[in-house]
Amino acid sequence: MPFHVLTGSFVHESNTFKKGETTLQDFRDAVLDEGQVAIDRFGDVNDELAGFLDAGREAGWRITHTVSAHANPGAPVSRAAFDHIAAIICDAAAEQRATLDGILLSLHGSMVPAFCEDGEGELLARLREVVGPDLPVAVTLDLHAMVTPAMVERAQILVSYKTYPHVDMRETGRHAGRLLDAAMRGAVRPATLRAHRPMLDEANAGRTDVPETAALYARARAHEAEPGILAVSVNAGFSEADITEMGPTVLVTHDLGAETRAREIAEALADTIWDQRGHVFNDFLTPAAAAAEARDFDAAKGPLVIADYADNPGAGAYGDATALLDALLKAGATGGAFAPMIDPAAAAELHRHKVGETVTLDLGGKRDPAFGGGPMRLTGEIVHLSDGTYTGDGPILGGITHSFGPTAVFRVQGIDILVVTLNEQMLDLQQVRAFGIEPARLRFLVVKSMQHFRAAFEPIAGRVIVCDTGALATPQAHLRPYTRVRRPVWPLDRTGFAPSR
Missing domain, CATH: 3.40.50.2300 (Response regulator)
Structure with a gap:
């Protein structure tokens, strides 16, 4: 048997x-x-x-x-x-x-x-x-x-x-x-x-x-x-x-x-x-520093891919932090995309309009403005509307169909913002290509992800940088109020540890 x-x-x-x-x-x-x-x-x-x-x-x-x-x-x-x-x-x-x-x-x-x-x-x-x-x-x-x-x-x-x-x-x-x-x-x-x-x-x-x-x-x-x-x-x-x-x-x-x-x-x-506890590999840029690189980047060999590390939905962050978007707009960076901005209310508002219309709305920062910035009042053009369905073709999501829910591409000052309804981090190129955003034509692309994005996006990138926007998944662990973990614990504590064995 x-x-x-x-x-x-x-x-x-x-x-x-x-x-x-x-x-x-x-x-x-x-x-x-x-x-x-x-x-x-x-x-x-x-x-x-x-x-x-x-x-x-x-x-x-x-x-x-x-x-x-x-x-x-x-x-x-x-x-x-x-x-x-x-x-x-x-x-x-x-x-x-x-x-x-x-x-x-x-x-x-x-x-x-x-x-x-x-x-x-x-x-x-x-x-x-x-x-x-x-x-x-x-x-x-x-x-x-x-x-x-x-x-x-x-x-x-x-x-x-x-x-x-x-x-x-x-x-x-x-x-x-x-x-x-x-x-x-x-x-x-x-x-x-x-x-x-x-x-x-x-x-x-x-x-x-x-x-x-x-x-x-x-x-x-x-x-x-x-x-x-x-x-x-x-x-x-x-x-x-x-x-x-x-x-x-x-x-x-x-x-x-x-x-x-x-x-x-x-x-x-x-x-x-x-x-190896002190050997951190990432160089975490501020939003202002990342935005300056995006503004000046030569994309001849591919776009600058900027990981919004701290607002990674794959670590449970809200995915609606605005600190990096605000810095990009203030720096005058153009020719880029920002994906995703998880904001169901904004996605619904954009879906009440048509492609080509100009809309003013409050975008992002609505879940907890203390982590990564509050809502931004923005005016832009709707360049794409979708039900949010995509089928991955990369190493992680290849052949698997998911949905962002009602989705829009909202163009503000030369930046295409992917506004979505459902929570998801960036894992696959089809998460932008399915909505008319082609990375090869961009100067820069912001992806809300810590590391998984690299499997699909690093091969097409001219360069990859990592930004700490102070959102919920910030590498600055001391900003989160830990109460349950057994102390002492690295890196919140630097002394008081017993021998490892």
Whole structure:
């Protein structure tokens, strides 16, 4: 008889400093697909589910897929949303319990529900109540997971991405699936251990284009070739989620008998993370400095790409900070684009008009003006209107269709501003090209993203610079009011640390 495996995906990266909650509607606006609908959408793209299916085909499993649920990073997940999605997975496990041989889940690792600090640990606890303590459970995690002791106690196998920008989702799913198959066959008896360091996150947030950080992942891959070492995961952490157990971790999933070597590997990698804690690679420009570069840039070899790092919706920032746009307009920078400005009210107002009309409105800065600037009163021309649908063609979103919701391109003083309704960071060139903005014709392009933009936008850029606009995801962590994290913690504290081991 083939092994019967239950699969599911429940992904959210929660910014605990963001106002409000992430609701069930937010999941519906992004991804909330059950069963075959999810398989049809994600079964042959760069997604963990595709990797699960790859592993299942190799081994001849019978797969029951429950749900693929993914909301864009944002405020803590509401209890109603968490309970609803968790119930889809747990109810299916209860219904199929008599025939289940294993469970394979795609999670994030930094989900914070409104009612607890550890969404993944809570989901796994509910599952264990259904299936008992021994059924093999394998989990994939984002590289920015904040892995808690509860998570490693409740899943025998954990495998995280090894790239940032994340381009190895399918590969990670396949890796976890193969380990689950070996566990179900009795070829291995896996367990996972965890090493943690008192930091908000790894110095470069896990960037695999930074040599020192990339070396951590190269070491992890090399260790996976050792006898008994099944998976080595280096998790950078997520500094925008304030929980007790936040910070970078190293996980080693190992076979029975390899625990001592696994502990050596985990602690050595964690020691390196700690030793490199002050080695920050990015040069963060002020809005005024970035705007001056944009005004004067020679785009003969491609546009200047400016990352609005601090207003990255992918880190739960609001995506409506105006500090950089204000600086660009004051500097007289022209021939550029700004993407996106997440402002549902402005998008709706623009959709009450027609292409070619001149409109005056308040744009951006409406969610929390203290982070990144308040609303700007602007007059401009509508040059494009759309329902916001696009299909990615790059390394991260290739073949996947998403929507910004009602979307407009609003031209103000020679800058095309992509005004959108739904929350999303810049990951793919189609997020601008689908709306008539061609990067090759620009002097500069602002993208609200920290790092993921590089996979698609860096190859077409003449140069890339990074700007700190003081928005919610600012690298100046002291501007956020941490109350839960265990102290001392780097870089909020510089003294008082015990030896790393």
